[in-house]
Amino acid sequence: MNWDNEKKCFLGKMDKSKKGSIDEKVIPLLQAINAHSDYYTTSSCSGRVYFWRGTGRKNETEWIKVSHNLIDEEFFALQEKQKSGLIWLRFEPFIIHVACRNLESANRLLDIAKKIYKKSYILSASNKIIVEIHGSEFVEMPFYQDGDSLFSGSREWLVQFCTKKLTENWKKMELFLLLTKKI
Amino acid sequence: MNWDNEKKCFLGKMDKSKKGSIDEKVIPLLQAINAHSDYYTTSSCSGRVYFWRGTGRKNETEWIKVSHNLIDEEFFALQEKQKSGLIWLRFEPFIIHVACRNLESANRLLDIAKKIYKKSYILSASNKIIVEIHGSEFVEMPFYQDGDSLFSGSREWLVQFCTKKLTENWKKMELFLLLTKKI
Numbered sequence: 001m002n003w004d005n006e007k008k009c010f011l012g013k014m015d016k017s018k019k020g021s022i023d024e025k026v027i028p029l030l031q032a033i034n035a036h037s038d039y040y041t042t043s044s045c046s047g048r049v050y051f052w053r054g055t056g057r058k059n060e061t062e063w064i065k066v067s068h069n070l071i072d073e074e075f076f077a078l079q080e081k082q083k084s085g086l087i088w089l090r091f092e093p094f095i096i097h098v099a100c101r102n103l104e105s106a107n108r109l110l111d112i113a114k115k116i117y118k119k120s121y122i123l124s125a126s127n128k129i130i131v132e133i134h135g136s137e138f139v140e141m142p143f144y145q146d147g148d149s150l151f152s153g154s155r156e157w158l159v160q161f162c163t164k165k166l167t168e169n170w171k172k173m174e175l176f177l178l179l180t181k182k183i
Numbered sequence: 184m185n186w187d188n189e190k191k192c193f194l195g196k197m198d199k200s201k202k203g204s205i206d207e208k209v210i211p212l213l214q215a216i217n218a219h220s221d222y223y224t225t226s227s228c229s230g231r232v233y234f235w236r237g238t239g240r241k242n243e244t245e246w247i248k249v250s251h252n253l254i255d256e257e258f259f260a261l262q263e264k265q266k267s268g269l270i271w272l273r274f275e276p277f278i279i280h281v282a283c284r285n286l287e288s289a290n291r292l293l294d295i296a297k298k299i300y301k302k303s304y305i306l307s308a309s310n311k312i313i314v315e316i317h318g319s320e321f322v323e324m325p326f327y328q329d330g331d332s333l334f335s336g337s338r339e340w341l342v343q344f345c346t347k348k349l350t351e352n353w354k355k356m357e358l359f360l361l362l363t364k365k366i
Contacts, residue, residue, distance in 0.1 A: 123304045
């Protein structure tokens with residue numbers, strides 16, 4: 001199957017993410033990239049805050065509560081059974097995977113993306129050429145241990161912090177959307 | 184300058200890291216990679232735990248206290264002036280940058296590295312071909328705010344957690360060292 005057919009076939013498939021649907025905030029970016037004949041997007045997330053537990057490996061990680069939108073203090077309130085074991089709070093920034101027609105088009109995308117996202121690189125260059133682009137800022141903090149809170153700071157401050165991170169993250173996506181017109 | 188001269192020139196230069204010297208734990212891996220005619224290492228870190236403050240951007244980040252070795256509870260004790268503002272505790276796993284002769288040698292290194300490190304990719308493929316390989320596990324937690332501790336959990340537990348992460352991290356490096364013989 002040639003590249004154009006692969007693109008057509010891939011974009012015809014259903015969304016397979018844990019979330020079960022594509023983030024609204026990332027749709028304009030997906031449309032802009034997919035409108036370009038040298039690229040198609042294979043996965044993406046506009047950024048999220050979530051509680052999780054487990055080893056961190058793919059099939060050993062349970063997502064307890066997730067938000068792709070701004071949160072308030074209510075978000076930190078988990079039910080008793082959700083708080084057993086060690087519960088982590090994680091902030092993940094925007095991420096996108098883009099299949100590229102060839103190495104030249106991958107380098108062109110990287111040059112543009114790196115103006116905003118230092119964390120842009122080629123994930124695979126042998127079979128398919130996939131570029132991964134993501135924001136730099138993460139939070140990964142132990143939050144509950146067997147029901148006890150491990151964070152003794154102000155939850156109001158933590159809400160404000162997450163609000164700032166998510167808002168900056170979405171602004172960068174808008175800038176990146178503008179830059180994709182130049183690829 | 185051709186690739187072999189670039190390698191010779193680069194490896195002749197002094198270490199320019201913040202630390203000022205190369206981690207002992209990473210030296211066998213650097214030697215194994217640099218002994219191969221298709222590769223040379225441009226930077227590396229064997230993993231570390233540190234306190235920092237600032238924006239997180241390169242020139243706006245102050246490193247307050249760093250350990251590349253196992254820590255004990257004493258590590259969390261900062262002087263008063265070190266605790267002003269918002270202080271983060273970060274765990275970063277092993278990371279290495281490897282310059283590769285061509286795309287084929289980069290793909291060969293990636294195939295080997297991905298057996299252990301899912302986070303392996305080509306950072307740049309236009310001018311120089313650089314492969315970045317790093318561990319997957321990070322911690323990034325707010326720890327002090329204007330002198331007050333934000334972590335109310337057991338510090339003994341946190342020491343054990345860091346010990347486990349660093350030890351696993353070093354074991355993976357040993358496995359990776361064995362695999363580099365097969366590149």
